[in-house]
Amino acid sequence: MSKKFLIANWKMKLNAEESIQLAKDLKTEISKAKFGADKEIAVAPDFLSWQAVAKILKSSKVNMACQNAWYEDKGSFTGEISLAMLKDLGCQYAILGHSERRAFSGETDELVNKKVATALKHDMTPVVCVGETFEQRKEGRKDVVIMRQVQEALREIDIKPEQTLIVAYEPVWAIGSGQAMNPAEAEHTAMIIKQSLIDVLEHQDLPLVKIVYGGSVDSKNVASFTNIDVIDGALIGGASLDAKEFINLIKKA
Ligand code: 13P
Numbered sequence: 506m507s508k509k510f511l512i513a514n515w516k517m518k519l520n521a522e523e524s525i526q527l528a529k530d531l532k533t534e535i536s537k538a539k540f541g542a543d544k545e546i547a548v549a550p551d552f553l554s555w556q557a558v559a560k561i562l563k564s565s566k567v568n569m570a571c572q573n574a575w576y577e578d579k580g581s582f583t584g585e586i587s588l589a590m591l592k593d594l595g596c597q598y599a600i601l602g603h604s605e606r607r608a609f610s611g612e613t614d615e616l617v618n619k620k621v622a623t624a625l626k627h628d629m630t631p632v633v634c635v636g637e638t639f640e641q642r643k644e645g646r647k648d649v650v651i652m653r654q655v656q657e658a659l660r661e662i663d664i665k666p667e668q669t670l671i672v673a674y675e676p677v678w679a680i681g682s683g684q685a686m687n688p689a690e691a692e693h694t695a696m697i698i699k700q701s702l703i704d705v706l707e708h709q710d711l712p713l714v715k716i717v718y719g720g721s722v723d724s725k726n727v728a729s730f731t732n733i734d735v736i737d738g739a740l741i742g743g744a745s746l747d748a749k750e751f752i753n754l755i756k757k758a
Pocket of ligand 1: 514603675679680681682683719720721722740741742743744
């Protein structure tokens with residue numbers, strides 16, 4: 506069975522005290538659960554609590570991720586935090602182009618592409634988010650939207666043989682709605698993503714690219730996605746905010 510990636514996106518849902526408590530709870534629960542090498546786990550806290558959480562989870566099975574970062578390494582970019590700075594602190598995964606950033610922070614495909622290139626330059630694993638809105642799906646444009654997002658985000662990207670890149674398919678309408686996508690439709694869309702990856706990455710080795718599903722994933726439905734051949738894990742919001750539920754979810758994946 507292939508390795509499953511379970512990546513928690515804590516978004517802007519917790520204050521520093523709550524994040525630290527969640528990290529402590531997670532550390533306790535994870536040590537009890539004894540997960541093997543077939544589960545790759547990461548958490549993306551907010552930047553205020555990031556280092557404190559990293560310190561707590563150091564030498565645990567949990568890797569660190571960021572929810573976003575800037576592509577230049579250093580310079581006059583007020584208010585930004587660079588991928589290079591995060592890499593120095595031990596950040597392994599970079600969630601990039603999340604639909605909430607595209608919707609509320611003006612993140613474009615072009616910007617996502619630059620961030621993906623920089624993440625790989627620093628040997629971080631980009632978690633590139635793509636997904637259609639409710640309207641786009643209703644108008645029958647879902648597949649075209651997804652193909653374009655994948656192709657733009659990965660334009661002229663080279664992945665070295667020792668690197669991994671993750672595409673997170675998150676239908677915007679399924680995020681935080683409690684209404685996950687039907688697994689058969691997620692499988693169909695993951696196949697579309699795979700085909701787009703073949704087109705855009707041309708000669709490169711596709712096993713280096715993983716596809717995960719996100720959007721109202723919880724411990725009850727996670728297996729219906731991770732049992733699908735072409736889906737290698739999940740990007741989890743709400744259900745990752747409770748240590749016991751998240752551990753349960755990892756067990757079921
Ligand atoms: P929910 O799991 O809360 O739907 O959030 C999904 C998500 O946006 C993860 O990035």
